[in-house]
Amino acid sequence: MLRRPTIKDVAQRAGCGIATVSRVLNGQGSSSEQTRSKVLAAAEALGFEFNDLGRSLQSNSTRTIGCIVPSLANPVFAEVVQAAQAEANRAGYQLILACSDYDGGLETKAIRTLLAKQVDGLIVTVGDARTSEGLELIRAKRTPCCLVYNTPPDNGPGDGFAAWTVDNRGAADAVAEGFARQGHSCTGFLALEFGRSDRSRERYEGFVAACARLGMAHPVLLEIEEQEGRLLQLLGAMLAEHRGITGIFASNDYLALAAMKAARDLGMQVPADLSIVGFDGISTGLMVEPNLSTVVTDPKAMGRGAAQTVLARLAGLEPPGRPDPAHTFSFRQGGSLGPPSAGKSDGGEAATSPPSNQ
Amino acid sequence: MLRRPTIKDVAQRAGCGIATVSRVLNGQGSSSEQTRSKVLAAAEALGFEFNDLGRSLQSNSTRTIGCIVPSLANPVFAEVVQAAQAEANRAGYQLILACSDYDGGLETKAIRTLLAKQVDGLIVTVGDARTSEGLELIRAKRTPCCLVYNTPPDNGPGDGFAAWTVDNRGAADAVAEGFARQGHSCTGFLALEFGRSDRSRERYEGFVAACARLGMAHPVLLEIEEQEGRLLQLLGAMLAEHRGITGIFASNDYLALAAMKAARDLGMQVPADLSIVGFDGISTGLMVEPNLSTVVTDPKAMGRGAAQTVLARLAGLEPPGRPDPAHTFSFRQGGSLGPPSAGKSDGGEAATSPPSNQ
DNA sequence: GTGAAAGCGCTAACAA
């Protein structure tokens, strides 16, 4: 027989009813030592394991939490997921993961699928909390949900959702101040999935506002279109085009590291010819020379916090308190941020490489 | 009413039977334009969505594939997962992910859970394919499964499993030859989760054998116990203890990068005082100075291949052919591997840390 | 073209 044994098979073999099997194997209710051992023996002999489908259908709970992040390629989300999973497991829940690949369509589809699978809760980073269709679905179904790294807007689908997030604007402010302190004025904001990430947008907007406040030039938006191998070339071309810039704020550390490499390949010195600041605080940033200046966040705490929030709601308990926005990040000054070299700070061009004249 | 609408509610509202609703909403069987629109309207009005639990229980298929990897912190596995997910989605399957954290107990538990959830197939990297309990469970249940990065042993639980993997021994061979070509003899093998990873073990064994064959000294096994922040310190201490070593083969790129950093902090030059070779070929290895020498693998291809293999079995088709072992990796020579400096090549210890004289 | 009913594997209420 190829069919997996069911509780019925066990009951038959043990010579008892299925309810008895359920009771014994679940350790609930009472049973005589007699039948206990008979059931145990039968289950063992058959290699019986419960089928969660039946159980979940009956109990109206899957003990499962869905998790959706844009990508696992970004170690930040990998950490969020790992931390959330650890927390969920501790509470006897299983995490089901899906990636949206920064694609709104996939995001909606993934949320729909997880909802159909009757996940008990959801931990989600959406592309844009103001417009996400998926969030509408979650709200309609009233499934407990916590956002991660998204800021819930005052209206739109994300409104009213719990969230563990980073104060992107405050962080961008700190970065702008870092640049100002070193005497930079002409800066750029480098982003990869800009327009598909509300985090990126918030960081950019915050940076623009802070630069204005500090009397610096309006930052240039440096948007990278694709990836896959060509990233360094694209970055190189972009840097070559914007020689006037003395400082770059990258929307994540990976991009920042790539920019450092691209600059080096162009014969530029970091930070003398170009200062670079990242975002996230991934550990690799500490392994390069010079160290990466960056905004350090705590993705583990975010993942854990979000999981606890959902878990608490499932258990009918008070959710954990969230950190003060000002403590959701810290600015780490590293070697990649320094004063611009004399020739560059006043908008001139010290490092002329091919011929250029801005 | 808080309860989610079921097919029954839709039927009631549309004034028809549940079978009709099922047919209309699934687009199967025939139905009059009349009832069609009535059902559609009712479903729309109620915001009805199917509950996969009932469907799966009935159809004996969840259109779900389980995936278990040791950790997402290693970008290699993150890529495997992303690729496998993309492939599964293309075929209308959803990936359910779990991480074992390099813990055998968690690994078994995760496999048990996924099996109980009735995943249709499994894509798995286990700690050790020779001893994994989880693989026994999978085999007992006859769930289609493909290993990734594990080598299926000739006996033990993993025996007979399909696998997409890297020729670890061959790769270790190439690394040893790389060291030999540069004149190294005293080397070390650096590993983090050694003993919890059969990949690591195979790489080490292959390296030992190759060094012997090439007339080099027996490599020192440099095992790191914990992580979390203290990694660089531990590495530093370890490097300081083994000054005689001129080359290190790290079991993954992250460790290799960390070792480069630790060496630099000790005032050592890479590669003059210490050559370093990694494993995996993550992109960050190209962003440091000097470039990381490493064994480049193709985790995306592994994930995709494993998914295709499982999917093919589910569809009753021929699985895709796997690559020739010799083409599962390529050795990339980078700046982190060079000839040892004169003072060090003959086993002495020229570089006595702080004060140094080469 | 349509609906009644059986049944997927399980739990829980109720009877015995």
Add this chain to the structure above:
DNA sequence: TTGTTAGCGCTTTCAC
């Protein structure tokens, strides 16, 4: 202590 039974939401015969 134990077995019978209803029913979770769905698909799928099989009559009508």
